[in-house]
Amino acid sequence: MFNFRNPDAHTDISSMEVEQHPPGYPRYSALISANDHFFIARRFAKIRARILLLKQDKLSMLEERIQTIDRDERCPLFLGKSRCDRNTERIDTLVEMEERLADYDQFMEQTHRVLSFSPAQPRDIRSLQNWLKGNVALARDESEYLNYGNDLLSLASTKDDAMTKLEAWVEDRLSFEQRASRNLSSDPNVFVSTASPVGKVAKGVVLGIATLLILLPIVICNCTTSLTARMSVVMMFVMIYLAILLHMTRSRTVEILVAGAT
Structure with missing residues (x-):
């Protein structure tokens, strides 16, 4: 019987068999780390789409606000010389627009990077599912991510x-x-x-x-x-x-x- 708590001090940890690790996340993590193609995760595409739409809408609202402020400006000098602009509402709106735009750009770049990952191979997904069926390593709710086939990506380089x-x-x-x-x-x-x-x-x-x-x-x-x-x-x-x-x-x-x- 394997001693999960105190493995042999002279054993190469990286070459240990999967079953030598404690059951649960340690053993499941050992299985995943043994094969690059088992590094499978969800894209959360729907969540990303929703957050992107919300960030986009907030920027659209700020865009409308700044247009209204400029249109209602009583001192045309402020519109042609920003150094003299004393319209605090416009200044605050521009600052908020800059912050939200930077956040929007960063989120778009992150989403683009996530979407560029290759889809997880069905054979690799089935391998993990079959292993989990034969090894009670994770709670059913926490291994449910493998059922989202179209939303799964592979971190392995192809x-x-x-x-x-x-x-x-x-x-x-x-x-x-x-x-x-x-x-x-x-x-x-x-x-x-x-x-x-x-x-x-x-x-x-x-x-x-x-x-x-x-x-x-x-x-x-x-x-x-x-x-x-x-x-x-x-x-x-x-x-x-x-x-x-x-x-x-x-x-x-x-x-x-x-x-x-x-």
């Missing part, structure tokens, strides 16, 4: 979206990973890898697909003398190539057009 999807495909279909990696969990129903060859296999698959897309049409065209057949082969492989780009990457329209032209 430098190559296509490679991420391909690695997930390889991991789901190949069974050698558990033999090639050390498990960070003592539960036979849980597998958390420390190192995995999935990335290398995925790169090998990409290399193979790229080689086929480049060389196969050349081979086929050399085997036929029909110009129509050659043109059909070239068009078919170009369409396959563009379809892969559209499905696997986040390429912009211009990038797709350039790729098709080259």
Whole structure:
């Protein structure tokens, strides 16, 4: 039986198995920290939208107020020379506008940054949900966030979206990973890898697909003398190539057009 309170002083804490941590948040946090893709959180998009609308409306009200103050100004000199302005209502309103505008800009930048995170992968969400079903770690209310699928984001960096999807495909279909990696969990129903060859296999698959897309049409065209057949082969492989780009990457329209032209 594991001693949760006093682990071995010589044990590397970072390499401890998940079950060696105390149950509850410590164990669930250990599971999440074992895989970057488990760092899943909510965007709170509806709340952000509502707060943004309220901040925007308050600025609109201040905008109307300053326009009214300027329109009702009895001393035109104050409107043309701010150093001489003695209208305290206008001065106070401008100060409040500056403060609220700075807060509004900051909130917009934060929201933009949150919205730029990639959506959480359904497979990672299911993994956490399945683990929580088999391990009573959190109260049901506190693990409810995983049910907000469309509102969940992943904090893990995805430098190559296509490679991420391909690695997930390889991991789901190949069974050698558990033999090639050390498990960070003592539960036979849980597998958390420390190192995995999935990335290398995925790169090998990409290399193979790229080689086929480049060389196969050349081979086929050399085997036929029909110009129509050659043109059909070239068009078919170009369409396959563009379809892969559209499905696997986040390429912009211009990038797709350039790729098709080259």
